Amino acid sequence: MRTQVAIIGAGPAGLLLGQLLHEAGIDNVIVERQSADYVLGRIRAGVLEQVTMDLLAQARVDARAQAEGLPHDGIELLFQGARHRIDLHGLTDGRRVTVYGQTEVTRDLMAAREAAGLHTFYNADRVALHDFDSAQPRVDFVQDGVARTIDCDFIAGCDGFHGVSRASVPPAALQLYEKVYPFGWLGVLADVPPVSHELIYANTARGFALCSMRSTTRSRYYVQVPVDERVERWSDEAFWNELRVRLDSEARERLVTGPSLEKSIAPLRSFVAEPLRFGSLFLAGDAAHIVPPTGAKGLNLAAADVGYLSRALEIFYRERSPSALDRYSDLCLRRVWKAERFSWWFTSLMHRFPDTGEFGQKIQEAELDYLVHSPAASTALAENYVGLPLEDF
Template sequence: MRTQVAIIGAGPSGLLLGQLLHKYGIDAVIVERKDPDYVLSRIRAGVLEQGMVDLLDEAGVSARLHQEALVHGGFEIAFAGQRHPIDLRGATGGKSVTVYGQTEVTRDLMEARSAAGLTTIYDAADVSLHDFEGAHPKVRYVKDGTTREIVCDFIAGCDGFHGISRQSVPASAVQSFERVYPFGWLGLLSDTPPVSPELIYVNHDRGFALCSMRSMHRSRYYVQCPLTDDVADWSDDRFWDELKSRLDPETAGKLVTGPSIEKSIAPLRSFVAEPMRFGRLFLAGDAAHIVPPTGAKGLNLAASDVYYLSRAMREYYAEKSEAGIDAYSASALRRVWKAERFSWWMTSQLHRFPDSDAFSQRIQTAELDYLVNSKAAITSLAENYVGLPY
């Protein structure tokens, strides 16, 4: 098979890149090792920056988003038993974020790709990348017991942290930066109305908590927990009781509980691989970087990578210029590291660390108290939360 761009991974970053390239008249084939149902079963975050919404508009896949999504002009930070509003619109000149689940973004992109008759190869086993340092990269995979090959101009590695794309690069060519956090997030999804119309981030002596939602009828809640915990030991009742203990009394009194649809423990890490380009192989999204979910930047960073990469490829084919692809890694990494900083900062301020002493906890409280009472600090927080410009 011959194509211009082979995209590895049919998650949101791979699908969004494929859709944008289609709009630009660039042929792309997506190779995915799992089946569509598995891809859609992955429960992920859903706070979208305006930049990502704009990309979904450009890709022509945002109709349902604009009908069903929730637009949030702020959120709350709770500490010392009190909630404090953060006015995103007021601090950023009217900017907001959009709450729309990553699963729904993926579904919209999959349906658009199918409707356009574009090629996605699911259940591709033993995927391997070859010759990406030369002019004619190749992707090999096994489908229905037969080994097949795609010859292409470029490979876009959008296959996540554990995918084959980054693993295909010689270790000596990659520099990795990582911080693993000593706790996880226990998340529960339930068909219950959210406790608040906007997200609540909670700093508490018992640990971090987050009240969020997917819609006005489906809620997503999190509590910080040790990595050694087993999700099987967390009954729904135990989860709800722990969450209530970390909320202020008014919020705890309003909380509507119900049976969980999904429950899982997610570890937290910060990770960046540099560079993000290796010859004609480009990494995007989780294949190149991971952020803790505290700042809601993971999916949005993948979108910004796709922004830079899609435009670089459009420039290459339309203008015969390699300037964009040559600048891709540096352009993407500048934004990546700013988001890494922001996510690390929010994680540091809102969680209880195992080695935290009384001094550290007082400093944390002082930092949060300064934040909610400083126009400059709120503006800095809001600018990062709604998304820095591409």
């Protein structure tokens, strides 16, 4: 089989890249080791920057996100028992974020790809990338016991942190940067109305908490737990009791509890691999970088990566010039490291660290007090939260 771009991974990054390339008239094939149902079953974040919404519109898959997504003009920071609102819309000249679940983004992209009749190989086994240091790369895999080969011009590695794409790069060609945090997030998804119409980020002496939502009837809540905590130790009742004591009095009264639809613990890490290009292979999304979820940057960074990559490939095929492809890694990494910095800072500000004690808690509270009362500090938070714009090639 022959295509212009072979995309490894059918998560939102790979699917969005495929749709953007399709709109630009560039042929592409997606190879995914899991089933479509498995991909759809993964519970992930749901705060979309305007850049991501714009890319969904460019891919012509934004209709449901526009109709059903929840525009958010602010967030609330809770510390010392009181909430303080950060006016995202007012501090950023009218920008905002949209709450729309990553599962729904994936569902929309899958439907659009199927409607366009584009090739996606699910349940691909033994995926292997070959000759990406040349102008004739190929992807080999086995599906339903049949060996297949895709010859292509380029390979886009959108297959996540544990995928084959980054693992195929010689270790000597990679520079890895990583920070592992000493805690995780215990998260619960439940069909209950949100405690607030905007997200609440809570800093408490018992640890961090986040009140989020997927819709007006489905909520997503998190509490900070030790890194070695096990989800089996937490009943629904225990979770709701712990969340309740980390909230302010008004939120406690408004909190509606119910049976969990999903409960899991996510470890937190910051990770970057450099560079993002290796000949004909380009890394994007979680294959290239991981951020702690505090700043809601994971999906948005992945979307920005494939936005850059689709544009660079469009320029290459239209102008037969590699100049934009040559700049892909540098442009992405400039944005990635700014998002890494913001996510690290916001995580450090909002979480309880085991080695800082009461002094560390007081320092956090002092910084939060400065943050919510300083227009300059609030603006810096708002600008980073709604997302930095994409640079031009």
